[in-house]
Amino acid sequence: MNGRPRQKLLWLILITVIVAIPFVAGSYVVGVMCFVAIFGGLALGMGLLLEQAGMFSLAHPTWFGLGGYVSGILAVRGIAPPWLGSIFGAVFVGIISYIIGAPLLRLKGYYLACATFGLLLIVEITMGQLGTLTGGNEGLMGIPPLSVGGLVLETDVHYYYLSWVLCLGCLWFLYNLMDSRMGRAIKSFNDSEVAARSMGINVPWYKLKVFILTAVMASMIGSVYTFYLRFTQPSIFGFPLLVELVTMIIIGGGKTLYGPLLGAFVVMWLREAIHLSLGGLLPRMSAQVDALFFGLIIIVILIFMPGGLSGWIDRFLYFGRQVFGRTDG
Amino acid sequence: MTLFSQIIQYAISGITSGSIYAVIGICWSLVYLITKVLNFTTGEFVMLGGMLTWGFRGAGFGLVPSVLFAITCTILISMILERIAIRPVRFPSEMTYMMITIAAASVIKGVVLLGWGSETRTIPAFFGTEVIHLFGATMTSQILCVLGLLVIVTLGLSLFLNRTLFGKALRASAINVTGASLMGIDISRFRFFCFGLAGGLGAITGIVITPITFTGYEVGMLTGLKGLVAAIVGGWTMTGTMVAALMLGLFEGFGAGFISAGLKDVFSLLVMILFLIFRTMDLALWRGSVMR
């Protein structure tokens, strides 16, 4: 329960920093921070699903990939311009997540995780197999850049701003959501489903709504990513991405909303650090090798610091409040 | 090939993979029932068996020593995993263990990739590559090894779990953890043992199948997952897992043969998802209550 003015100040600082970065830092930093926004936005949604709503869906990378593929395919074939294709992608993902979510979300904890993991792999393999449609395992190439009106988005800086608008937009939306009637409902069925149902909350339906919401967000982000890279392929949204997202959520701490975004920042820069320092030593660098390090990080954090960074921050702030007197919100 | 021969051919490949899935499924069950850990490194043990054997052979050892070293190494790796990644967890929950083992699988895969690259490897068949003919279909002696493995493992485990004191104690703790520890059974030592056993069995499975399907750093995940499917569909029992695994293997074999080889894995995963969904529907229907 932060004070309203303090929250607004934090947002202001964050936005100022984000806006300022391209002016003070080189294109390398801009590029990495662009990825922070993209994968951070993904991690936000998945973190909400996992921690706040208690739904262990591992299918998040799938929505990311499907959104990218649908909008990419439509753009490559000239059927729809990128911005429209992104919307179609979101609608497509919304429908699929509805159809799949309804039966799947009834599954208990780890069974849901297994089933969604299976879904992740199924979609990855199928995308690779539908060669004529999707370009197969080599991927879909020659995707045109995003353009709105007459403005064509081509540079890193363009996509940097777009990604951050999207990412912060999602964060803002989710903050509002969790601070409202819906958010209370979500937290309540996570704590006690029986009590939530007795209070008039249609739990299966709410679970589905959250599921679809985060899936659609992931889809939009996936579309932006695809148009940024002008390329997509099945391995992008497979197991290594899942490990990466889980690492972000765990490092950042899932109990808070902003935790996964913080985790994304840490993970992205950590990856750069690993590549720079060990890139020469190790015979190869790829998503799989990154996953190795992320795996180690996951294990260490889960054992020694289960609350993640935001857990630490929160405890620190709580301690601060205790020592310096409470400010009530 | 005549249709009949085709059917026999696909059936043979299906039973072969089914046997593998059965043993892997048993590895999953052993660990899960006794420790409540969903061990996603099971598949990696299978991969390690094959890869390590290839590695040792490359270093100049004969087939038999390589196999033994590989199995030993995998057992050690599994036990180390239990000690450093499973035991220290302070707030154990199924999801935490799941994430840890998925992370560990990632680490193992990465190390193998870094150490030995991404090409597929193989080891020589145990008893030569002579081809056996059966109703117009062909198979190698290695396949019989696979089937033999299944038989030995299930018989051996049955005897162990039902006839030995240690085995009975294991089963007891699977049923009632508190009761077992009150009887003086050390649960964490059991867990240590189970991990080692699963590691060893997984490794042997990987070794036996490698001459047929080859091996590589990627092999573990999907194969392991299919073992999980078998265990889930089989209700975590030994016979259930075996039956489910064989049927899964056959389904996959016929699907790959008659429909599409590329989508082979998709079939098994679909089976898991559909089974999980229908399982909840059944429960909801005849318990007549909670979910609507």
Add this chain to the structure above:
Amino acid sequence: MAERTDDILLHVRGLSKHFGGIKAVDEVTCAIKNRSIISMIGPNGAGKSTFINVVSGIYSPDAGKVYFQGEEITGVPAYEIAAKGIGRTFQLEELFGSLSVLENVMVGCHTGGRSDVLACGLSLPSARSEERRVRGEAMECLKEVGLEQRAHDPISRLPLGERKLVGVARALGMKPRLLMLDEPAGGRAAHEVEKLVRLIYTLRDQGITVFIVEHNMPFVMSLSERVIVLDEGRKIAEGTPDEVRTSEEVIKAYLGEEV
């Protein structure tokens, strides 16, 4: 005493619920009048909590029918029944640990709100004004049970007695016609029980029908207008506290055959 049907708030007929081979609730029939205080007692395992769970929609019955305000609600899911005006508490409180006391009660007011995903996420004026209104209503419920000073505390800080009261306040958020309390007096000190009795009388006077499942005999007997007795899922007695106290079947059920 003539019983006009439109004065019956809840009517249960031949209600049965089994789990596997066990009949938790076995052909129970009863009628609960509007604006009354009714209790249900019985030895442990008699099926009282299951009864509440079936009526409130957590379980659907295997046989029998339930009517609320003349409308059949048999098999209707819990979230719909809550909206119709049946509120309840739980034996084990089942409070929401990640929410504060006030927020817990605000969840109780959930059915009184309408903001959906978009309105909440975009923080539309309609959602915000509804939020203010609900906050006010929840505070009123907390005042009703005397806990308004605890509004912003986390649940973990509250002792058992206060947690149970939060459960009641939460149920009140639904503006229920029928309030079902599952062991509200369990394990509480005399002065807290006193407070509870006064609260229940107040609620009844406001037009809420209170249905209590309890073990605490003095509490039940002093408070209730009618008492229903369950044993092994079956209704074995019903009447005024005095009638039930002296009933042979009830004494046998509680003390065994040797009386």
